[in-house]
Amino acid sequence: MGGYLSSRLFYYIAAFAVALTFNFLLPRLMPGDPFEIMFAASQGKIQPAQLEVLKEQFGFVSGPWHVQFWEYIKGIFSGDLGPSLIYYPTPVTEIIAGSMPWTLLLAGVSSFISITVGLSLGIFAAYHRGGKLDSIASPGLTLLGAFPQMVSAMLILFLFGLHLDWLPISYGYDPDIDAGWTLEFFLSVASHAALPLLTLVISGLGGWLFLMRNSMINTLGEDYITMGKAKGLSGRRVMVQYAARNAILPVVTAVALNIGFLVAGLLIIEMIFNYPGVGNMMLTAVSGRDYPLLQGLLLTIVGCVLVANFLADLAYLWLDPRLRKS
Amino acid sequence: MSEQSVKQSQPLMDIRGLSVEYLVGDRRLRAVDNVSFTINKGETVGLAGESGCGKSTLAFALTKLQKPPALIVEGEVIFDGKDVLAFDEEELRRFRWKETSVVFQSAMNCLNPVISINQQICDVLRVHNPAMNRGELQDRARELLRIVGIHPDRLNQYPHQFSGGMRQRAVLAISLALKPQLIIMDEPTTALDVVVEREIMDQLSELKEQFGFSILLISHDLSLMGEITDRIAVMYAGKLVEIAPTEDVLFRPQHPYTKGLVNSFPDLLGEKKELTGIAGNPMNLFNPPAGCYFEERCPESTEQCKKSDPTLITLNSQHKAKCHLLS
Amino acid sequence: MKSIFAFYRGNTPALMGSIIVFTFILLSALAPWIAPYDAEKRVARGHQPPSAEHILGTTRSGKDVLSQVLYAGRISLTVGFASGLIATVIAVLLGVTSAYVGGRVDAFLMFLTNVFLVLPGLPLIVVLAAFLGEVGPLSIALILGLFGWPGGARVMRAQALSIREKEFVTAAEVIGESKWRIVVVEILPNMVSLIVGTFTGAALGAVMGQAALEFIGLGDPNVISWGTMLFWAQNNSALIVGAWWDAIVPGVAIAVFAMGLALLNMGMDQISNPQLKGSKNLKQWKKLNDELQANRKKKQESRKIAGEVVEG
Numbered sequence: 023m024g025g026y027l028s029s030r031l032f033y034y035i036a037a038f039a040v041a042l043t044f045n046f047l048l049p050r051l052m053p054g055d056p057f058e059i060m061f062a063a064s065q066g067k068i069q070p071a072q073l074e075v076l077k078e079q080f081g082f083v084s085g086p087w088h089v090q091f092w093e094y095i096k097g098i099f100s101g102d103l104g105p106s107l108i109y110y111p112t113p114v115t116e117i118i119a120g121s122m123p124w125t126l127l128l129a130g131v132s133s134f135i136s137i138t139v140g141l142s143l144g145i146f147a148a149y150h151r152g153g154k155l156d157s158i159a160s161p162g163l164t165l166l167g168a169f170p171q172m173v174s175a176m177l178i179l180f181l182f183g184l185h186l187d188w189l190p191i192s193y194g195y196d197p198d199i200d201a202g203w204t205l206e207f208f209l210s211v212a213s214h215a216a217l218p219l220l221t222l223v224i225s226g227l228g229g230w231l232f233l234m235r236n237s238m239i240n241t242l243g244e245d246y247i248t249m250g251k252a253k254g255l256s257g258r259r260v261m262v263q264y265a266a267r268n269a270i271l272p273v274v275t276a277v278a279l280n281i282g283f284l285v286a287g288l289l290i291i292e293m294i295f296n297y298p299g300v301g302n303m304m305l306t307a308v309s310g311r312d313y314p315l316l317q318g319l320l321l322t323i324v325g326c327v328l329v330a331n332f333l334a335d336l337a338y339l340w341l342d343p344r345l346r347k348s
Numbered sequence: 349m350s351e352q353s354v355k356q357s358q359p360l361m362d363i364r365g366l367s368v369e370y371l372v373g374d375r376r377l378r379a380v381d382n383v384s385f386t387i388n389k390g391e392t393v394g395l396a397g398e399s400g401c402g403k404s405t406l407a408f409a410l411t412k413l414q415k416p417p418a419l420i421v422e423g424e425v426i427f428d429g430k431d432v433l434a435f436d437e438e439e440l441r442r443f444r445w446k447e448t449s450v451v452f453q454s455a456m457n458c459l460n461p462v463i464s465i466n467q468q469i470c471d472v473l474r475v476h477n478p479a480m481n482r483g484e485l486q487d488r489a490r491e492l493l494r495i496v497g498i499h500p501d502r503l504n505q506y507p508h509q510f511s512g513g514m515r516q517r518a519v520l521a522i523s524l525a526l527k528p529q530l531i532i533m534d535e536p537t538t539a540l541d542v543v544v545e546r547e548i549m550d551q552l553s554e555l556k557e558q559f560g561f562s563i564l565l566i567s568h569d570l571s572l573m574g575e576i577t578d579r580i581a582v583m584y585a586g587k588l589v590e591i592a593p594t595e596d597v598l599f600r601p602q603h604p605y606t607k608g609l610v611n612s613f614p615d616l617l618g619e620k621k622e623l624t625g626i627a628g629n630p631m632n633l634f635n636p637p638a639g640c641y642f643e644e645r646c647p648e649s650t651e652q653c654k655k656s657d658p659t660l661i662t663l664n665s666q667h668k669a670k671c672h673l674l675s
Numbered sequence: 676m677k678s679i680f681a682f683y684r685g686n687t688p689a690l691m692g693s694i695i696v697f698t699f700i701l702l703s704a705l706a707p708w709i710a711p712y713d714a715e716k717r718v719a720r721g722h723q724p725p726s727a728e729h730i731l732g733t734t735r736s737g738k739d740v741l742s743q744v745l746y747a748g749r750i751s752l753t754v755g756f757a758s759g760l761i762a763t764v765i766a767v768l769l770g771v772t773s774a775y776v777g778g779r780v781d782a783f784l785m786f787l788t789n790v791f792l793v794l795p796g797l798p799l800i801v802v803l804a805a806f807l808g809e810v811g812p813l814s815i816a817l818i819l820g821l822f823g824w825p826g827g828a829r830v831m832r833a834q835a836l837s838i839r840e841k842e843f844v845t846a847a848e849v850i851g852e853s854k855w856r857i858v859v860v861e862i863l864p865n866m867v868s869l870i871v872g873t874f875t876g877a878a879l880g881a882v883m884g885q886a887a888l889e890f891i892g893l894g895d896p897n898v899i900s901w902g903t904m905l906f907w908a909q910n911n912s913a914l915i916v917g918a919w920w921d922a923i924v925p926g927v928a929i930a931v932f933a934m935g936l937a938l939l940n941m942g943m944d945q946i947s948n949p950q951l952k953g954s955k956n957l958k959q960w961k962k963l964n965d966e967l968q969a970n971r972k973k974k975q976e977s978r979k980i981a982g983e984v985v986e987g
Contacts, residue, residue: 168937173926245457254444286797434971
């Protein structure tokens with residue numbers, strides 16, 4: 023058990039190191055001085071003296087690269103990611119803390135729905151293979167998953183938001199309502215999240231269904247399934263405890279790919295629905311050439327993705343006794 | 349041993365004219381063709397033949413475990429006066445394991461890898477005895493492991509923590525869980541080394557002595573069968589070609605195929621003889637000949653064998669064989 | 676010819692996918708001849724709805740949408756296929772090398788693959804593109820190709836490992852064939868369906884990735900591709916002002932092409948994993964099995980009645 027988790031942890035640390043290095047190298051390898059660009063982009067909000075502080079914080083000190091890298095790492099792990107340029111002098115960490123809950127809301131709820139519904143449909147489709155649901159929903163939802171998220175987001179926005187005018191199409195809640203633990207605010211948040219969630223679920227559902235169905239079909243050929251049937255267990259028990267319980271393992275290992283897909287979807291969908299999450303903030307940072315904010319967001323996103331992967335590893339460990347040492 | 353046990357016995361499972369076909373594209377391939385025989389109470393019957401002769405297909409069909417593309421097209425399997433093949437899902441569920449349990453070919457793959465042995469014993473106990481409480485289930489599970497020679501402390505372990513031999517014992521323990529009247533064993537020791545095979549077969553004999561169940565032992569290994577069975581049925585290309593008490597099959601085989609099969613194994617009693625085997629390959633079931641299916645490989649074939657397929661001829665009350673030479 | 680027929684027989688997804696993909700290739704290749712207008716010139720008033728003159732309407736700046744979508748296909752398809760090719764070549768090289776050389780090389784390459792597999796691609800690419808400024812189609816193809824290989828490499832390695840265990844490879848090794856020859860002659864030909872599947876998967880990812888980057892505004896807005904068409908449509912609030920064709924047409928083009936690739940990918944999956952094939956046979960089996968069961972049941976019922984009569 024320790025071996026498995028520590029080797030996985032090692033990957034994540036390495037992956038985070040790659041992201042850090044990427045962040046460190048980019049401004050140094052790109053043509054032009056990034057601080058000149060930032061200075062220009064800030065439109066006078068930053069004074070030259072403050073720019074010098076920023077430079078130091080990002081490791082732009084005189085000296086060889088490894089010294090710079092060390093300064094950079096120290097800067098990052100001090101927990102201070104510097105001020106944003108667009109929202110100067112608000113600290114980057116504060117901006118991230120403000121937008122993170124929105125993204126987690128979308129990611130969490132949509133994943134919960136797509137995973138539970140997708141896996142159940144996958145199990146059902148494999149069990150009734152060649153049946154009505156399997157012949158229509160399996161290829162249909164899988165193809166829907168290949169539907170570009172920006173297109174489905176625009177169509178959904180157009181249909182439900184503009185044409186039918188059922189639900190709000192922009193922002194995370196009605197700004198006229200005071201934020202707080204009130205039912206009114208909660209309903210406003212829910213109605214604003216509805217269309218982005220619908221888009222995310224539509225694009226995510228098919229992937230889970232497809233993975234689970236194919237894994238189930240491979241598992242159903244195993245001897246222990248036949249033995250389960252021979253034991254006179256109910257069809258339901260064989261399906262869940264014998265087939266699905268085994269078929270889910272390869273699905274859990276494929277989580278990494280699905281998380282990448284989800285992050286890409288969040289970025290685009292938050293932009294289209296002008297949702298106040300991390301993805302939308304990232305695009306704001308890109309267009310404002312706000313490098314401190316951009317790098318803070320990137321490291322946060324990478325960190326969250328790695329944590330999600332680690333949670334999937336824990337789930338795998340819990341599901342597969344073969345990995346636990348006796 | 350065989351003579352007296354057969355005489356006293358009454359039928360437990362009566363297989364009548366069972367045929368199983370495989371659906372391959374638009375064609376049908378007959379894997380089991382009109383097979384009939386009876387398994388008596390307390391009796392051990394061997395079912396022998398080359399791989400691909402339909403013996404495993406037959407075994408699966410007996411409890412309706414056939415998987416696509418296999419279809420049971422004809423026949424009845426009478427157990428306690430009822431046709432098992434006509435059972436619906438619910439009747440089948442109640443019949444399975446309670447009356448007839450199955451020990452599968454590979455213990456490696458027939459245990460569920462992600463749930464403990466305990467759960468795999470208890471789930472079958474619980475589903476057939478809903479009244480049993482937790483403590484009773486545990487006691488019974490421990491007892492079952494003890495019966496097959498596994499220390500009960502290993503109850504909560506998972507299949508991957510067991511050696512090959514132990515897994516096969518665990519499967520045996522599960523098969524005994526409901527004290528079935530018949531255990532179908534499909535090549536139960538093929539994957540094991542000879543020493544472990546020996547131990548398990550000895551154990552099986554003891555258990556049979558103790559509980560008095562019947563066994564249908566499917567194997568390609570006649571010498572293994574010779575030790576434990578009362579009667580042996582021999583299949584070739586989906587058809588039953590000979591059935592007789594074990595001694596008759598081993599020492600007085602009548603069908604040329606059985607003779608070849610007997611000759612391809614070393615003698616049990618250690619007497620030296622030349623192992624001949626059977627020339628040629630198993631026939632192509634897609635293209636069955638008009639005559640005897642074994643004709644092409646048969647060393648004693650005649651003109652008549654090419655023309656018509658022989659029927660199963662009764663040689664004496666216990667011995668039947670399917671060959672023109674015997675009529 | 677015969678083998679092509681055999682390939683598509685019973686593999687509806689592959690057939691439909693191929694038809695869609697080839698139609699798109701053909702339309703893009705023929706764009707200069709079939710496009711009714713110059714895609715880059717203003718040919719009418721802005722945001723004209725579809726009419727006989729402009730079958731798919733015009734953009735805000737008065738360009739013909741049909742001509743644009745045809746020309747855009749050339750860029751989008753080229754970027755998709757090029758970066759799909761880059762990703763596939765890297766995946767095959769790394770995967771097969773890893774499996775065949777083994778040892779430390781394998782450990783290192785798999786480490787690299789697993790690290791890149793867990794890194795979220797799009798945010799990295801967005802940051803990269805942000806530093807590069809506006810990126811043209813060539814840079815997009817390169818970037819997407821260089822980020823698109825890890826999933827494929829892992830599958831390639833697994834497949835190559837299992838083929839390596841097969842008898843014919845062992846035989847070739849015993850004969851003393853060179854490693855290169857074994858890889859090229861014995862292993863790669865057995866991975867064709869997987870390689871094609873990886874390629875279609877990577878190309879699908881690249882088409883979507885390019886569209887996403889351009890839509891976000893990181894691409895070169897002067898290039899005509901499906902992504903930039905969507906970018907302009909979004910920028911000009913086409914949907915909100917009611918000019919739905921401006922956004923829907925490039926959107927549908929990406930969606931249909933993406934589905935063609937996804938279908939092709941599904942078809943390849945069926946070949947690599949034959950268990951997934953043939954639900955048609957299964958249906959026939961179910962029907963026959965149910966019929967036989969009904970007959971047995973009927974027979975038993977009638978016997979029961981007969982038995983009761985005799986007893987009575």
